[in-house]
Amino acid sequence: MTYFNDEHLTQRGGWYVGVAHGFPSTNNGLEATNNQIKNTGTLGNKLPLGEFFTSMRKITEDWSLDTNPESVNFIQFATSPTLHIRVLSEAYDFAKTREKTVKTRSVKKNVVQNFIPSTSMWPLYVLFV
Numbered sequence: 001m002t003y004f005n006d007e008h009l010t011q012r013g014g015w016y017v018g019v020a021h022g023f024p025s026t027n028n029g030l031e032a033t034n035n036q037i038k039n040t041g042t043l044g045n046k047l048p049l050g051e052f053f054t055s056m057r058k059i060t061e062d063w064s065l066d067t068n069p070e071s072v073n074f075i076q077f078a079t080s081p082t083l084h085i086r087v088l089s090e091a092y093d094f095a096k097t098r099e100k101t102v103k104t105r106s107v108k109k110n111v112v113q114n115f116i117p118s119t120s121m122w123p124l125y126v127l128f129v
Helices: 002-010 028-042 049-066 085-096
Strands: 103-108 111-115
Touching (some): 028 049
Antiparallel strands (some): 103 111
């Protein structure tokens, strides 16, 4: 336990998913866009630079038309997240039990790490943090 604490928490405290608060922990959105380019624009083929630019121009024009409110094929993008009542209820329940489940550790001045246990049967003790 001491080795893990020294190696992975004290020396390298930023190795886990979620360390960059406020930023996505995956690049799924970027990969989805890349997939659309491959499927509709290049058809998965490597193109010469001139053909690639022509293909990208067509994709950009099509996407621009799709997001034009006056277009027949208008696609409305979400400008705020959709939160369902179930998710809000679970968040509220979690917030009520936060004192019992979340353990914190001060790393530096004004930097606090939060540790949330998994849903397994093993509790998270302050000693582990």
